[in-house]
Amino acid sequence: MKAVVVTGYGPPEEYTVGDVPVPRPGPGQIQVRIAAASINPADVRLPSGDFRDVVPLAFPHVPGNDFAGTVSEVGDGVTAYQVGDEVFGQAVPRALRAMAGATRPSLSTGSLAEYAVFEADTPFLAHRPAGLDIEQAAALPTVGLTARALMAVAGVQPGETVLVVGATGGVGTAVIPLLAAAKARVIATATAADAAALRALGADKTIGYAESEYPSDVDVALNLTLPSDHLAGVAGAIRSGGRLLTITYPVPQQDWIGRDDVGLHFVLDMDGAFGGMREVGELAVSGGLPATVGRRYTLDQGAQACVDFVRRHTTGKLVVTM
Structure with a gap:
């Protein structure tokens, strides 16, 4: 599959777009065909090496936490989601959640890719409401x-x-x-x-x-x-x-x-103590939580999107569509 790929610690100018294996879901996980993803500080701070002592990365690494897409495969034991379900959410890496004291670290893969794997039983994943479009859903999770x-x-x-x-x-x-x-x-x-x-x-x-x-x-x-x-x-x-x-x-x-x-x-909520994606989606659909998209990119431009996140001023979120 195509993805934004990081091969070692360094600035976003060193990221590329290339081919990596498609991740498969294990027990309790779902595979999602990503439709859109947005960029957050952790997506570039972790590969920079700033937190390598406490959040070591394995390379090649696919960055990305926020996403919206369609369930394409479910692992054993998953009952809340089925193939074809529209979902959105956040997938902060296991080590970062553990560093923040989370009791249930994430087991996800990066969302700046055509496919990613996420935990099914987490407050950071939810069905995408009908009134929330793909770009809004991808822009909203972390913010x-x-x-x-x-x-x-x-x-x-x-x-x-x-x-x-x-x-x-x-x-x-x-x-x-x-x-x-x-x-x-x-x-x-x-x-x-x-x-x-x-x-x-x-x-x-x-x-x-x-x-x-x-x-x-x-x-x-x-x-x-x-x-x-x-x-x-x-x-x-x-x-x-x-x-x-x-x-x-x-x-x-x-x-x-x-x-x-x-x-x-x-303030850093790593366990959903203040509500999860379901509550975020409900608030967004009601008009109380707008998603401001400042720049849009294709996956082929995904590495450049990471550069622009660091080097260019943007109002709102940078969204990458697949």
């Missing part, structure tokens, strides 16, 4: 799960002011509508070119990326892009007793932010 987790941990109340740092990416464009629905006042960092798009999603105000433009005394700050050991500036924008949530590595420490009067939370 939808993360946005829901952020909302659950933040506990945003009506009238609270929320600063979203790194608002133009997939998670930012997913969480802003949820914040708006919660009746929060949303201030989002963005370029001037992206400001109108974020306001259309529900942001009340956009500002530049410089710390000097940050507001003061916000109730909540969501960091979606800065390394978690560089958050003192973000913390300085938060009122005493406020909350700072981050989704980036390294796992943050309280003394790094220079504030002991701000609640610090590292």
Whole structure:
């Protein structure tokens, strides 16, 4: 089958598109004919070697976590899915889930390929709702799960002011509508070119990326892009007793932010504690969780899509169709 192939640790410029064996499902697994996949930070961070000591990869490696497609084969013991079912989901690698303390690591293969294998009994796999198209379904898994987790941990109340740092990416464009629905006042960092798009999603105000433009005394700050050991500036924008949530590595420490009067939370849901793909799909179909697709690629362009994810600014998700 055709797939994006990584042959060793390195930058995405070294990825290629080539042929690899078709993975076959074992007991409790399904094989999916992938229709579309989207790219997330882990898809390029793991092959870069940044986490090789805790998340070693076997090469050749096929990257990709988020997907939508059709069940093409089922393994022994699978009853929830049948050949022909339309599905979507997320397949974070076993080692990454284990590193985050997950009790049921993933056994999946990469989704930037014509076929992939996934666990059948997991909250990160679900039937694709009829009202959710292929591209939306492929774009939503990681950002939808993360946005829901952020909302659950933040506990945003009506009238609270929320600063979203790194608002133009997939998670930012997913969480802003949820914040708006919660009746929060949303201030989002963005370029001037992206400001109108974020306001259309529900942001009340956009500002530049410089710390000097940050507001003061916000109730909540969501960091979606800065390394978690560089958050003192973000913390300085938060009122005493406020909350700072981050989704980036390294796992943050309280003394790094220079504030002991701000609640610090590292948000990474690896066990579906805040709901799985079924809940994400239901929310998306209801209109509460839009999928913003910024760029589209074919599988033949899949390696370039990974390069663009790292090197080019994009609002929303990069989606690869097979």
